[in-house]
Amino acid sequence: MTDFAQDAIEATRSLRALFDPTPLSRNAFLSQRYGAEIWLKREDLTPVRSYKLRGAFTAMRKLRATTPDADHFVCASAGNHAQGVAFACRHFDVKGTIFMPVTTPQQKIDKTRTFGGSNVEIVLVGDYFDDTLAASQRFCDEAGAYFLAPFDNSDVIEGQASVGVEILDQLGKAPDFVVLPVGGGGLAAGVTGYLRVTAPETQFRFVEPAGGASLKAAVRAGQPVALPHVDSFVDGAAVAKIGAKPFGRLEWLQAAHVLAAPEDRICQTMLELLNVEGIVLEPAGALSVDVLRDLRDEIRGKTVVCIASGGNFDFERLPDVKERAQKYSGLKKYFILRMPQRPGALRDFLQMLGPDDDIARFEYLKKSARNFGSVLIGLETKRAENFPALKQRLQDAGYTYRDITDDAILAEFLI
Incomplete structure (x- = not known):
């Protein structure tokens, strides 16, 4: 072996x-x-x-075995590594300084603090992780502490x-x-x-x-x-x-x-x-x-x-x-639809829908012309094959539409 x-x-x-x-x-x-x-x-x-606790604990244990006075550890993480390091710091009763991006969800900050207790200080810095990492490494050098990398470490x-x-x-x-x-x-x-x-x-x-x-x-x-x-x-x-x-x-x-x-x-x-x-x-x-x-x-x-x-x-x-899963399964789609601006136009559109189709979102974007307006519409259905049939009915009725479900740029701004 x-x-x-x-x-x-x-x-x-x-x-x-x-x-x-x-x-x-x-x-x-x-x-x-x-x-x-x-x-x-x-x-x-x-x-x-x-599993991150395994690596953090092992690295800390081995370092302390060779360097008994190692009592201050630093890491940069917005998630599981931070929690593993915090737990290990509390176990060994050593100090931990954990750097997290400012954008880290409060739930993750609270959990890290719970695991580390009074042994851990959390520092929020940087909008992006690269900035957080750089700040943590500068601090580590200045404080004479030991940096615990999340994966690029043999221990x-x-x-x-x-x-x-x-x-x-x-x-x-x-x-x-x-x-x-x-x-x-x-x-x-x-x-x-x-x-x-x-x-x-x-x-x-x-x-x-x-x-x-x-x-x-x-x-x-x-x-x-x-x-x-x-x-x-x-x-x-x-x-x-x-x-x-x-x-x-x-x-x-x-x-x-x-x-x-x-x-x-x-x-x-x-x-x-x-x-x-x-x-x-x-x-x-x-x-x-x-x-x-x-x-x-x-x-x-x-x-x-x-x-x-x-x-x-x-x-x-x-x-x-849930929404991403529905989109992958073909059960939810988003369209930009050109809707006539006249009485009864919405009713006519609703008649295009099948018995398993449901409107999850309906929002007028802006009027593109006096007689027409653009509508963002989100539709859910029970079977993926319902959407090709709906598209055919819309085309037959003369509707102009665009499927933006998989358009990353438009989806980011509109959905």
Whole structure:
């Protein structure tokens, strides 16, 4: 067994001072759907509702073992890493200074403060994370503190490897596949680093959000590269550039094994898990389950472990998640409709709708001419095939309209 595998086992033992192994549970619903044995590794059930506590605790423990006077730690994070660091600071009774963007939701600030208590000071600075990170690193140098990176740190990677140790112990055999969500790459590097030694027959599939495919870009380039734009919706995995240390441990993987999950489809998966299974996952936490539909042919008849990486979901986002899921399913669309400005025009339009169609939004934008006005209209239906039929009826009746559902620019300003 390699030194890394031995260290991962030791990290796992040390974590028992904080919490028991997270559940590895067979999911009957997903197993039946995909004709496979689907197991969920429930990292959403750690004390901070994500796996990030593992890496933060391990890095802090190892540093304090070699540098006993290390009593001040700094990090920059708007989410799960901040909460993991805060929890670890309280456990070791050391000081933590956690930098967060000014735009961080109050719920995340409050949770971080709850986990850290009086051991933690939260500093809000910067509208964007890059500004927050720069400020935290300047402060760390000035204060002589120790910076805890969320993923680009060898000890953090070692801590995340404990997920793989628990999977093998709990399952009692090597799984055929492990599906890993990827953001900065720490979890993927740690779990594969352990299992490639202890379960060499296991195959891996990696999934990242379509709007933040930094691992795929790195594999193609042969090195980490910065994406020009990142969709921040999957905030736990929306990373512009995968960490150098994690990528150094992942260079062996094939580009074909790195998949992308569309953000709107992830919303559909989140709602399904909530409504059918009662499992609350954040967008990044649902990545590995979402991508099963793309792996259907590969995994049939196999034993598959999906890592549900986190469940820190703010329910104020639920309306947005529902809407994105409806759009992906084809059950909701937005149109700009040119409406005649005459008595009875609205009634005539309403007669175009089918029995399963419902108006979710209706807003006059402005009059484009004396006799016509532009209307923003949102429609919901029960079956996706209802929309082609509606469009045909509108065309036959001579209506001019534009479907803006998938027009990102117009949707941003109008919806």
